[in-house]
Amino acid sequence: AQRVTQPEKLLSVFKGAPVELKCNYSYSGSPELFWYVQYSRQRLQLLLRHISRESIKGFTADLNKGETSFHLKKPFAQEEDSAMYYCALKPGGYNKLIFGAGTRLAVHP
Amino acid sequence: EAGVVQSPRYKIIEKKQPVAFWCNPISGHNTLYWYRQNLGQGPELLIRYENEEAVDDSQLPKDRFSAERLKGVDSTLKIQPAELGDSAVYLCASSGGASGSPGELFFGEGSRLTVL
Structure with a gap:
């Protein structure tokens, strides 16, 4: 079965703290993995893909x-x-x- | 470039009524997707078009849902009759052409359906 699991629905941190959003996948072949982000009142958009090995917005x-x-x-x-x-x-x-259920990241001042 | 355009943004109907959503993809994008996103969940693929051809519609409830992509550009997703469980955000996305990274999908703002 092809599945993406994001175990945390909400991750709440303070500004300046490190962040790790977890993602596990189930797939028997060679996958491509992506992170998409949706800011408030904006559309879903690509953040980064594993093949590029880039740092995007840190x-x-x-x-x-x-x-x-x-x-x-x-x-x-x-x-x-x-x-x-x-x-x-x-x-x-x-x-x-195939998308996971998503994690809401809340960064507090 | 306006990006992927969807309409209507919001629709409220009573159960058993029909509803239709329209999508205009980014110019030059051959692949068009319809996803459904239930509250608190990630998007789930309903149907994927490569040009005019529906190549992946295994998750489309064919007893009440239908879709078409005439001339390989705009697409319409229809539900008839709607049920309470159809309340969700219906997302259209497109990919291909010269824009974006390989495998990158460009999403519309979505059409939020509420069935009463």
Whole structure:
């Protein structure tokens, strides 16, 4: 079965604290993993993809095939990071995304 | 570029009534998706089009849902008759062409349906 699990519905931190949003996936093949973000009153948009290995807005994510995880990290959270974050899996050979249930990140001043 | 355009943004209907949602994808994008997002959940794929052809509709409840993408551009998603459980946000997305990263989907603002 192809599945993405985000165990935390809400992650609440203070400004300047480190952040880790967890994502685990179930897929037998070689996946592509993505993080999408939805800021308040905005549309869902791509944050980063594991293939690019970039840091976007200070966020990074490393694909760990052994643990089937793709956790999103940022060393120092900012208030503007408050949003809904969705982890997504693209099965190999298929032009579609399977999303997790999402984690709401709330960064307090 | 306006991005993916959806209408209506909000729709309130009584159960057993029909409803239709419209989507205009980004120009040049060959792939169009309809996702449904229930409250507190992530988007779930209903149907995917490659140009005019529906290539992945296994999650579309075909007894009451239908979709079309005439001429490979705009798309319409219809529900008839609507049920209480159909209350959700219906998201349209598109991909392909020269814009974005490989595998990146561009989403519309969504159509929020409330069935009373």
